[in-house]
Amino acid sequence: MSRVYNFSAGPAVLPEEVLITARDEMLEYGTSGMSVMEMSHRSKDFEDILDTAERDLRTLMNIPDNYRVLFLQGGGCTQFAMIPMNLMRNKTADYIVTGQWSKKASEEAKIYGQVNITATSADKNYSYIPDFTDLKVTPNADYVYICQNETVHGTTIRHLPDTGNVPLAADVSSMFLSEPVDVNRYGIIWGGVQKNVGPAGVTIVIIREDLIRDDVLPFTPTMLKYKTHSETKSLYNTPPCYNIYICGLVFKWLLKLGGTSEMKKRNEAKAKILYDYLDSSRLFHGTVEKKDRSLMNVPFITGNKELDAEFASEASKAGLKNLKGHRSVGGMRASLYNAMPVEGVNALVQFMADFERKH
């Protein structure tokens, strides 16, 4: 066996310890005589897995009692529709567009109501986060939407906009559990888990109770109502049981290491190694304004497309995988999620320095 350093943006690297536990429990979970994959979602064993996962997530994020935790399917993109369907009572919402994912969300929301783009960084190809100090919130807006970490463009919103009484809806897919958050600042905070938490197939939604209501848009399917999943504790229909189990193992791993504050420390240290190198390199350059750089997704370029392609291909041969940038922006991107060890970042920077010397 030889495991590589996997810099994929998602699905992405998982903690080796978690994979080992999953391997050990593959044929028999506990004394159940079967794999988690084979269990009824209504069994006692699975009920425990789900309850424990929720409890551990509540501990990790310090989730207040008036927020519900939902384990859903349909990926991040389904939330782009579920949020307006469930929350657009006045048929109007504000969107802050800072990259590909918030742009997609805003376009989906236009199907359901009025979308006001109240801030955007489209003018400079989403390479920075706009200043929110005098952000106007539309008075009757149902929510203000942000993507807090733009996976493709590599920016992070560090200071949340002040939205007054209007709930803040945040996509945190690619920074989920990477640092502490104050859940009280959000009406709804959610993420697809395949970036930083688990295997593709689960979307975790944390939503304030008063936003789970009956008066959703009239055509909203039963499966797409938050209320359906909240009333049935994510067991309205068969959930992605095995994937929830893996998320639960990741939560245990995080708790053991010291939770999100320890992750923040580690993630800052890892990102600093790469950003410091980028700032000193004459060949490689970061593409994002320094103050807005993501700790999770680090895009960089040489300025020469052929050299970029050569770099990604040589790096792959050296066991540094998935460094090619997103097809929409080109260049390279290194994703440094929780499960990426510091050794991986050191190996990457070493490889980049060697490549720089040769070119």
Ligand SMILES: *Cc1c(COP(=O)(O)O)cnc(C)c1O
């Ligand atoms: C990957 C991603 C999504 C889309 O997730 P899918 O599960 O592929 O639908 C949405 N938002 C962000 C920030 C992402 O990184």
